[in-house]
Amino acid sequence: MTKKERFAFVLNYFEQHAPNAETELLYDNPYQLLVAVILSAQCTDKRVNMTTPAIFKKYPDAESLSHATFDELFPLIRSISYPNNKTKHLIGMAQMLMEDYNGEIPDSVSELVKLPGVGRKTANVITSVIHHQPNMAVDTHVFRVSARIGLTTNAKTPLQTELQLLKYIPEEKVHIAHHWLILHGRYVCIARSPKCGECGIRPACKYYKTLIKGQ
């Protein structure tokens, strides 16, 4: 099976079985999504969703968050990974939004990554979900699932994975393909013991092919 055929199978499968895939992070506006994605680094969406309601209530916008002190915000983030860094990043991000962007969320990756706590992955999520740009955010799930199936070859960094995926995925499907791969990685192609028995991607999966050969 060629790589082109592999992509065609995978995209068609998800198109049929998960036509409405979207993020599981809770948010009502671009500001809330930006905060939630920053908090989601090395942390499950479930845990992020347990903390964000209190944060959004106390700090409903960038303006209020820009005036938060470390000691006020830290307790709300305490139960998430890297609370120190994330507290500093959120306040710094809000302050830069107020000073340089009039309180609005920028619509380009190059501007977004200037914000504290915002790297390429987060910038790709925002520009994809909010601004509908064909950018592929590569997190741990997208990285692992793409490598296992064989959508990428020898990708050693998230950026390599991103560029390889963009070569084969039509622009209009990039944003949903991102969520397809994430949800597949979260519930089926999980890191420790992938549930190949209930995986519809099997016929096109490199990992499964080597798995049945080894038996």
Add this chain to the structure above:
DNA sequence: ATCCCGAGGG
């Protein structure tokens, strides 16, 4: 012990 929608700094 390993993993979760990473980012920043050296």
Add this chain to the structure above:
DNA sequence: CCCTCTGGAT
């Protein structure tokens, strides 16, 4: 390229 940050679930 490497390292550190760093809590909770499995």
